[in-house]
Amino acid sequence: MYSTAENRILARSQARKNKKKLQNGDLENTDDTRPISKKSRSDAKALEEENGVNLESQETSPKKKKKKKAKQELETNDENHLPVEIPEDEVLENTEPENTETEKKDEPAGTGFTILEEFRANKNNKVFRVLPTWLAKPSVISCDLSKNKVPISEISGLDRFLIEALKRNKIEHFFPVQQQVIPWLLESQQQLFRPCDMCVSAPTGSGKTLAFVLPTVQALWRHSVRQLRCLAVLPVHDLAVQVYRVYSSFCADTNLQVALISGQASFYEEQQLLVRKSKTGQYLTKPDIVVCTPGRLVDHLQRTPGFSLKSLRYLIIDEADRIMEEEHNDWLFHAEKAIGVSSGHLIAQKLSVPLEKSVQKLLFSATLSQDPEKLTRLGLFQPKLFTSVVSTTDAADNTKQSHHFVGKFTTPAELTEHYFKCPPMLKPLAVYCLLKKFKYRTTICFTNSLAATHRLCELLKQFGDLKVAECSSKISKGPRDKLLKDFSSGKIDLLVCTDAVSRGMDLGVVDCVISYDSPKYVKNYIHRAGRAARAGRPGTAITILVDSEMHGFHKLLGMAEKKNVTPLDMQTDEFEVYEEQFRKALDGLKNTVKEEIQSKIVRNHQARQKKGFKLKSKKGNVVSTKLAKHRGKSVTK
Numbered sequence: 001m002y003s004t005a006e007n008r009i010l011a012r013s014q015a016r017k018n019k020k021k022l023q024n025g026d027l028e029n030t031d032d033t034r035p036i037s038k039k040s041r042s043d044a045k046a047l048e049e050e051n052g053v054n055l056e057s058q059e060t061s062p063k064k065k066k067k068k069k070a071k072q073e074l075e076t077n078d079e080n081h082l083p084v085e086i087p088e089d090e091v092l093e094n095t096e097p098e099n100t101e102t103e104k105k106d107e108p109a110g111t112g113f114t115i116l117e118e119f120r121a122n123k124n125n126k127v128f129r130v131l132p133t134w135l136a137k138p139s140v141i142s143c144d145l146s147k148n149k150v151p152i153s154e155i156s157g158l159d160r161f162l163i164e165a166l167k168r169n170k171i172e173h174f175f176p177v178q179q180q181v182i183p184w185l186l187e188s189q190q191q192l193f194r195p196c197d198m199c200v201s202a203p204t205g206s207g208k209t210l211a212f213v214l215p216t217v218q219a220l221w222r223h224s225v226r227q228l229r230c231l232a233v234l235p236v237h238d239l240a241v242q243v244y245r246v247y248s249s250f251c252a253d254t255n256l257q258v259a260l261i262s263g264q265a266s267f268y269e270e271q272q273l274l275v276r277k278s279k280t281g282q283y284l285t286k287p288d289i290v291v292c293t294p295g296r297l298v299d300h301l302q303r304t305p306g307f308s309l310k311s312l313r314y315l316i317i318d319e320a321d322r323i324m325e326e327e328h329n330d331w332l333f334h335a336e337k338a339i340g341v342s343s344g345h346l347i348a349q350k351l352s353v354p355l356e357k358s359v360q361k362l363l364f365s366a367t368l369s370q371d372p373e374k375l376t377r378l379g380l381f382q383p384k385l386f387t388s389v390v391s392t393t394d395a396a397d398n399t400k401q402s403h404h405f406v407g408k409f410t411t412p413a414e415l416t417e418h419y420f421k422c423p424p425m426l427k428p429l430a431v432y433c434l435l436k437k438f439k440y441r442t443t444i445c446f447t448n449s450l451a452a453t454h455r456l457c458e459l460l461k462q463f464g465d466l467k468v469a470e471c472s473s474k475i476s477k478g479p480r481d482k483l484l485k486d487f488s489s490g491k492i493d494l495l496v497c498t499d500a501v502s503r504g505m506d507l508g509v510v511d512c513v514i515s516y517d518s519p520k521y522v523k524n525y526i527h528r529a530g531r532a533a534r535a536g537r538p539g540t541a542i543t544i545l546v547d548s549e550m551h552g553f554h555k556l557l558g559m560a561e562k563k564n565v566t567p568l569d570m571q572t573d574e575f576e577v578y579e580e581q582f583r584k585a586l587d588g589l590k591n592t593v594k595e596e597i598q599s600k601i602v603r604n605h606q607a608r609q610k611k612g613f614k615l616k617s618k619k620g621n622v623v624s625t626k627l628a629k630h631r632g633k634s635v636t637k
Ligand SMILES: Nc1ncnc2c1ncn2[C@@H]1O[C@H](COP(=O)(O)OP(=O)(O)OP(=O)(O)O)[C@@H](O)[C@H]1O
Pocket: 170, 171, 172, 173, 174, 175, 178, 202, 203, 204, 205, 206, 207, 208, 209, 210, 365, 366, 503, 504, 505, 506, 530, 534, 535
C-alpha cells in the first residue's frame, strides 16, 4: 500500500513522462494501451478515486466513451497544431498554487488522460443566519442623546395636556428614541386597519419609558371609556413601580385611572383596585391602564372575578428579553387567552379587516433578543424594529449585511468605560481608592452574590468616611424602596448591590458604576453599566478584574463588539496611602463577622427552642427538638 503522498508523486512522475513523450511527438503512446507498470496503474487508480479524475480509460462506461471522444478531439487538435491546456498539477495536487500563464502556454498538446471536469477545492464558506427582513432592516436610532435632541414642540400630534405635563417634568427636548417612536405610534393609531407591532432596542437611560407612555396615554384619553385598554408588563416589582409613577404623572390631568399590581399590596387590595361590582351585580373594570409583573397578572386573571383583558388595545412588554427568558407561569399564554387572540385576531390578520379591538404589542429593551425564534413566540404582527447603533457607519453596513444585527448591545454615547486589573486581596481597597481618587459622589458597586454584597458593604463601612448601604433581593420591598429613594436623593454615597437592581432602575444621577466582580454575561455588563450615563448625562463604568477574569471579560466585550473599554489610569501603588486604614477596616470586619455568627447562633437556637415548644403532644408532653427530629411526627402520640 502506498500513502496518498506517494500516490501523488507516482502519478505526477507518470504525467511528466507522458508530457515528455508528447513533446517528442509520440502521441500514440498517450493511448490507454501505453505501458504503465502495474503498480503505477493501481496507484493512479487510487488517485483517480481520490481526486475524482479518470487516469485510465475504461471503454465500457459512458464516461469512458465521452473521454474517448474528447481524446479524439485532442488528437485532432494536435494535428491542427492547436495548443491544448492540461493543467496537470492543478488536477493532481489541488493544494499547489495554480499554474502560471506562461507554463500553460508552453504546455504541449495532449497528455495521457483527459480532464472531465476541472477540480476545485471548495472553501467552507461561513454560514450566516438569515434574519427576517424586519430584523435585518430596522429603523436606526442614534445613541448620542446630547447631540440629537429636538425641542418637544417639533413633534407634532401630541395633545396640549401632554406638552404641559412634559414641561412640568422639566422635559424640553425629545431624545432620539422618542423622536422616532412617538410619531410612529401616533400615526399607527390613525390607521383603519390593524396596527403593526413594534420592537424597540435602545440603550439604557435613553428614555424608552416616555416613548410608550406618551402615545398610549394620548390614545386612551381621546377615546375615553372606562375599560382596561393598556397593560404594561415588567419583570420585577421595582421596575413596575417606576413605570407606574411615570404613567400616573402623565395621567394626572386626565380622568384616566392607573393601577399597579406587582405584589406590593395584598391580593385583596389589588383586587379592589381592579374591579368593582355595579348595583346590578355586574363586574366593572376600574383602571384604564394596569402596570403589572407577569406572575401577579396570571394570579389576577385566574382568581379575580370580572378582571378581563377583552378590551385591551396595547400590550407593552418592557425589558422584553428578560420577560421572554423567564416563563413566569406562562403568562403570555394566559394573557392571550384572556385577550382572545386565537380567533378574531387571526382572521383579521389574514383578511386585513379593520379591527378596532386589535391589540398592538410594543416591546422595549436595551438588549432585545435578536433570536427570531424567541420573538416568534410573541406572535408579533408585521413588526417594526427600531434599534440603536453606535455610529452611522454601522447603520450603513446594516443595510448591506442582512445577517448582521448591529443594534444588539449598544451603550450610551456619554458612558466612559474602563477596566482595572487588580490582585484579588486588594479589590475592596480598589473600590475605596476609586471613590477617593476620582471623587465620585454617587456610585453603585455590583457583586455577583448576596454574600459578597454583604461583606463588601460591611468592610467599606469600616473605613468610616463613606455612607454605604447594601441592596439585594434579601431586603424586603418596603425597606428597599426607601433605600433606593435615599440613594437617588444623595443620602447614600455608595450602594453595594447584586444584579437585582441592575436592570431598568433609574436611580437619579449616578457618577460611576463599579463591577466588583466581573459580570457573567454581556447583558449583565450592559445593564450594570447603564445605571450611569442616563438621560444624556456623563457617567463612568469600571470593571475590576483579577488576572483569571481578563480573558473571559474581553471575550464578553468581543461578543458585544465593544472596542471602547480601556484600561483605567490607576496603579495599585496608589493604594499605599490607604493601607493602614484598610488593615483596621479588615480587623473591624472580623469583629462584625464574629458578632453576626454569634447572633445567628442565638437566633437559630431560639428558633429551635420555639419549634421544640410547638412539638407538644396532645397529652401535654413536651418533646425536645432533638428527640423530635429522631422520632419524626410520630413523637406526638
Ligand atoms: N426627553 C427627556 N429629557 C430629559 N430627561 C428624560 C427625557 N426622557 C426621559 N428622561 C429621563 O431619562 C431617564 C431615563 O429614562 P428611562 O428610564 O425611560 O430610560 P430607559 O431607556 O427605559 O432605560 P433602561 O433601559 O435602563 O430601562 C429618566 O430619569 C427619565 O425621566
